[in-house]
Amino acid sequence: MNNDEYLTALGQNAKQASYALATLSGQxxxxxxxxxxxxLTAAKADIVSANQxxxxxxxxxxxxxxxxxxxxxxxxRLMGVISDIDNVIxxxxxVGSEIDSRLLDNGxxxxxxxxxxxxxxxxxxxxxxVTVDIAVLALKTGNAVILRGGKxxxxxxxxxxxxxxxxxxxxxxxxxxxxxxxxxxxSLVSGLLKLDKYVDMIVPRGGQNLQRLCAxxxxxxxxLGGIGICHIYVDAEANLEKAVSVIENAKVQRPTVCNAxxxxxxxQSHAKQFIPVLAKHLSGLGVNFYGCDQTQAILTAxxxxxxxxxxxxxxxxxxxxxxxxxxxxxxxxxxxxxxQFSSGHSESILTDNxxxxxxxxxxxxSAAVYVNASTRFTDGGEFGLGAEVAVxxxxxxARGPMGLEALTxxxxxxxxxxTIRG
Amino acid sequence: MNNDEYLTALGQNAKQASYALATLSGQxxxxxxxxxxxxLTAAKADIVSANQxxxxxxxxxxxxxxxxxxxxxxxxRLMGVISDIDNVIxxxxxVGSEIDSRLLDNGxxxxxxxxxxxxxxxxxxxxxxVTVDIAVLALKTGNAVILRGGKxxxxxxxxxxxxxxxxxxxxxxxxxxxxxxxxxxxSLVSGLLKLDKYVDMIVPRGGQNLQRLCAxxxxxxxxLGGIGICHIYVDAEANLEKAVSVIENAKVQRPTVCNAxxxxxxxQSHAKQFIPVLAKHLSGLGVNFYGCDQTQAILTAxxxxxxxxxxxxxxxxxxxxxxxxxxxxxxxxxxxxxxQFSSGHSESILTDNxxxxxxxxxxxxSAAVYVNASTRFTDGGEFGLGAEVAVxxxxxxARGPMGLEALTxxxxxxxxxxTIRG
Numbered sequence: 001m002n003n004d005e006y007l008t009a010l011g012q013n014a015k016q017a018s019y020a021l022a023t024l025s026g027q028x029x030x031x032x033x034x035x036x037x038x039x040l041t042a043a044k045a046d047i048v049s050a051n052q053x054x055x056x057x058x059x060x061x062x063x064x065x066x067x068x069x070x071x072x073x074x075x076x077r078l079m080g081v082i083s084d085i086d087n088v089i090x091x092x093x094x095v096g097s098e099i100d101s102r103l104l105d106n107g108x109x110x111x112x113x114x115x116x117x118x119x120x121x122x123x124x125x126x127x128x129x130v131t132v133d134i135a136v137l138a139l140k141t142g143n144a145v146i147l148r149g150g151k152x153x154x155x156x157x158x159x160x161x162x163x164x165x166x167x168x169x170x171x172x173x174x175x176x177x178x179x180x181x182x183x184x185x186x187s188l189v190s191g192l193l194k195l196d197k198y199v200d201m202i203v204p205r206g207g208q209n210l211q212r213l214c215a216x217x218x219x220x221x222x223x224l225g226g227i228g229i230c231h232i233y234v235d236a237e238a239n240l241e242k243a244v245s246v247i248e249n250a251k252v253q254r255p256t257v258c259n260a261x262x263x264x265x266x267x268q269s270h271a272k273q274f275i276p277v278l279a280k281h282l283s284g285l286g287v288n289f290y291g292c293d294q295t296q297a298i299l300t301a302x303x304x305x306x307x308x309x310x311x312x313x314x315x316x317x318x319x320x321x322x323x324x325x326x327x328x329x330x331x332x333x334x335x336x337x338x339x340q341f342s343s344g345h346s347e348s349i350l351t352d353n354x355x356x357x358x359x360x361x362x363x364x365x366s367a368a369v370y371v372n373a374s375t376r377f378t379d380g381g382e383f384g385l386g387a388e389v390a391v392x393x394x395x396x397x398a399r400g401p402m403g404l405e406a407l408t409x410x411x412x413x414x415x416x417x418x419t420i421r422g
Numbered sequence: 423m424n425n426d427e428y429l430t431a432l433g434q435n436a437k438q439a440s441y442a443l444a445t446l447s448g449q450x451x452x453x454x455x456x457x458x459x460x461x462l463t464a465a466k467a468d469i470v471s472a473n474q475x476x477x478x479x480x481x482x483x484x485x486x487x488x489x490x491x492x493x494x495x496x497x498x499r500l501m502g503v504i505s506d507i508d509n510v511i512x513x514x515x516x517v518g519s520e521i522d523s524r525l526l527d528n529g530x531x532x533x534x535x536x537x538x539x540x541x542x543x544x545x546x547x548x549x550x551x552v553t554v555d556i557a558v559l560a561l562k563t564g565n566a567v568i569l570r571g572g573k574x575x576x577x578x579x580x581x582x583x584x585x586x587x588x589x590x591x592x593x594x595x596x597x598x599x600x601x602x603x604x605x606x607x608x609s610l611v612s613g614l615l616k617l618d619k620y621v622d623m624i625v626p627r628g629g630q631n632l633q634r635l636c637a638x639x640x641x642x643x644x645x646l647g648g649i650g651i652c653h654i655y656v657d658a659e660a661n662l663e664k665a666v667s668v669i670e671n672a673k674v675q676r677p678t679v680c681n682a683x684x685x686x687x688x689x690q691s692h693a694k695q696f697i698p699v700l701a702k703h704l705s706g707l708g709v710n711f712y713g714c715d716q717t718q719a720i721l722t723a724x725x726x727x728x729x730x731x732x733x734x735x736x737x738x739x740x741x742x743x744x745x746x747x748x749x750x751x752x753x754x755x756x757x758x759x760x761x762q763f764s765s766g767h768s769e770s771i772l773t774d775n776x777x778x779x780x781x782x783x784x785x786x787x788s789a790a791v792y793v794n795a796s797t798r799f800t801d802g803g804e805f806g807l808g809a810e811v812a813v814x815x816x817x818x819x820a821r822g823p824m825g826l827e828a829l830t831x832x833x834x835x836x837x838x839x840x841t842i843r844g
Contacts, residue, residue: 019761023784104806108795117817118787196637200817215618215641221818222643242840249842339441350840361835362445365540373530373838382843383834384526395539395622395831396643396819409817412805413783416795418664418772420671421804 006183007191010146011198013176014119018144021177022116026093028171029140036136036167037085040078043163048075050159051128058152071126071153081129088136091386094405095142098413107419112410116142117200120407121192121220124205126150131160134203135178137389141407144177146199148192151184158182193218200409203390208317223402225392228258228345229317230375233334233360235351236267240274242372243350244281249374250348252285256319258391259346259378263314263324265334271295271327276302282323290314292326314341331356335363342366344393346375367393367400428605429613432568433620435598436541440566443599444538448515450593451562458558458589459507462500465585470497472581473550480574493548493575503551510558513808516827517564520835529841534832538564539622542829543614543642546627548572553582556625557600559811563829566599568621570614573606580604615640622831625812630739645824647814650680650767651739652797655756655782657773658689662696664794665772666703671796672770674707678741680813681768681800685736685746687756693717693749698724704745712736714748736763753778757785764788766815768797789815789822 001009024032040047051073058068073081094114101111120143124130131149138145149157157180165175181188193202196219203223204214214222232250234243250261266274275298279289283304290309291299299306307313309324314337316324328334338347348370349360357371368378378400380388385403392398398406423431446454462469473495480490495503516536523533542565546552553571560567571579579602587597603610615624618641625645626636636644654672656665672683688696697720701711705726712731713721721728729735731746736759740746750756760769770792771782779793790800800822802810807825814820820828 019785022787102806104804106799106804108792108799110805115787219637221816239840246840246842253843357837363441365444365537366833368834368836370530370835371837373836373841374843376843377528377530377836377841378834382526382528383532384524394643399831400834409821411788412790412800412822413792414790414795414799415779415793418661418668419795419799420668421675421796421798 003185003188003191007188007195010179010181011119011195013174014144014146014179015198017174017176018116018118020173021139021142021144022118024142026096029093029142030089032139032167032171032173033085033089033136035171036164037082039163039167040082040132040160043159044075044078047078047156047159047163048073050155051153053155054153063152067126067152071128071150071156073128073156077129081132084133085136088140088387091140091404093140094408099410106421107416109415111413113413114405114408114410117407117409119144119146119199121146121148121195121199121202122205123148123189123192123202123210123214124150125207125210126152128153128156128160130205131157131180132164134389135164137387137404138407139177141404143407146179146181146192148181148189154182154184189213190217193220196220205390221397223390223392223398223406224394225390226258227317227343227393228260228375228378228391229262229315229341229343230259230345231263231265231334231338231342231347232261232375233265233328233331233338233347233349234267234270234274235331235349235353235356236269237353237356238267238350239352240270240277243274244278246348246350246372246374247278248282248285250376251282251287251323252321253376255321258317259376260319261323261375262316262318263326263337263341265326265328265337268327268329272298275299275325275327276304279304279306279325285321287321287323290322290324294327295325317343331359335360338364338366345391346370346378348373348375367391425607425610425613429610429617432601432603433541433617435596436566436568436601437620439596439598440538440540442595443561443564443566444540446564448518451515451564452511454561454589454593454595455507455511455558457593458586459504461585461589462504462554462582465581466497466500469500469578469581469585470495472577473575475577476575485574489548489574493550493572493578495550495578499551503554506555507558510562510809513562513826515562516830521832528843529838531837533835535835536827536830536832539829539831541566541568541621543568543570543617543621543624544627545570545611545614545624545632545636546572547629547632548574550575550578550582552627553579553602554586556811557586559809559826560829561599563826565829568601568603568614570603570611576604576606611635612639615642618642627812643819645812645814645820645828646816647812647824648680649739649765649815650682650797650800650813651684651737651763651765652681652768653685653687653756653760653764654683654770654772654797655687655750655753655760656689656692656696657753657771657775657778658691659775659778660689660772661774662692662699665696666700668770668772668794668796669700670704670707672798673704673709673745674743675798677743680739681797682741683745683797684738684740685748685759685763687748687750687759690749690751694720697721697747697749698726701726701728701747707743709743709745712744712746716749717747739765753781757782760786760788767813768792768800770795770797789813
């Protein structure tokens, strides 16, 4: 079987399997997820052992400690992944609810019913927990899923999928509800992106290169996201003392995630006063800086280290303890900077002036816009969605943290009495 | 200026213009649309004269009468287009409403606000009325728009856009809120499809080739739609007399549109009785048939003409007085046929059995699913949306008839008190 035949079979199997999933009741789906959790618990020794193989290979291949930590799935972490399934079981199932129901003048009783998307393709990096997370969220919403994880966790992913597929069968469903592309050939990713006859949505969970590959090659709708070049604007009327703690939280609490702060924009009226205070506090926490000309002059005069910011540095998602600092003339200057450099993820204004706050909220077109809060809140759990499929930075279908509803669509249903159009 | 520079300028201008549009009040947008209607009325002689040039060129180029009729914009039609603007002015503006507002445990006051998408690109064929329709719907929802119409109506589109752009300026807005690609070079379409830095959504309004081109080349989210391979299943328990009138309505009332019927599926129990009755009635109205083997045998025995249906004919959107007929064993057979051949637009079951009706509604995954009704109702106006941007046959963002809301997205807004994540 060549790659095209393999992918076509994969797509056909997923689509066929999706039909039965779409009509399951909430109770049946809960039983299925419970069965997956139980079988994963029973198989934990096999799974941990498969992961140890991945870790050994990663070490032999000289992968970084950070990378190896990411792909590690020891018993503690696995039990955490399994216990997350309980949370998902407890979430409200959006499938089946009917909205906008009404009787039309032509006699049709019309409504929109929320239904599963059908088949979801997910491409992700070397994090074996994603294999379970995504399969469980897809099944909870009645979708079949095709998984393509990083090659560094292939043994772990195989072990996890084997267990999940056996749970499908023991619940009277097709094992093809969950399929793993277990061949590391990269051309299979390109092929998956063109399976529009069978796959309804692609979710890439990975960095800029993966996002770009999907945008360029996919003939299937793609949910881009997870890249956050995030800003905080410290307005002329901000409380500067409190501003330091918000900026610290946004930058330092967890610098490796997409809702962490990348650039702080400072109103010129307090640049000389505030920038040294902020920089001294943050450098004590290990933060280093890229500053605009004015920021460089201020920090250098104080004897603090600062690199020269460029358009390229302002367009970088740092994912580390690096912070851009720029002085802006006013709100318009802040808005202009954000429009030029933001990835459309999360931006915040710190101000005590309600008009400035409102103007910022109106002018900024990002998935999440904050007044007097850390950007770190952009997260499905924090927003009360119960689960997070991804954080979308595009505008169609779903924006910002995506919960279960983002894995569904709707169909229009109309009941008539042999009704014809006049 | 080469094509790349031209397109980049087009995108930048549109994005820049969109910022002011996004903050207009409903009243300001109504004033803008009123101004467009007035200016189009005042310029009707120029517009009709430009259209006459397009018509003359079309005749000189030997275009078909049907094509020429489509691109014709005489005074009567133009006044119709202008009066449609009044309807749009009267629609509720979805922009600005806030949904899911709540206070989170962490103290943030969170809501989702409906906002314009930003910049919409629309690619369409030689129908000058679309130029006005789409510009007006985009402006009503606060979006800038880039238009690319068929080259056969370039003079008409230029005349219309000149008027619309002058209305923008007289309302204190940028004329770049509405831009027309007035160079027929086809490579500009491919270029437009990759302007993801500036354009937020592409709507192709045209046939299969245009849809495919957009799916394959676009790096911007595309709303595919407007292709309807539509089915009616006549169940064993259908009222056959009423079934004839529904099928007639779906096939004959307006055969050239996407919600017209393409294939009728007949339960085997009444194939011999019903197919001759149906075919005699429809052939009297000019309908011709492609039948499955059994249908061919039945019709030939009755001395009626029928062509042999193939997988290719069942996969054809006829847009004419042609009808496919297939005998199926039961509901499952009908569902299987629809899953194989439908474009996901509109399907209907005719039955008096509520269980069969419900099973059909659950099993069929198309944008609109009917019980005892003609497929012809799948339309923004009929569904009470007030306007129709397009009919989506994909599942993300918008499905089926797309009203004003499909031209918007939402952003998450959160108010805190220098709130940090714990």
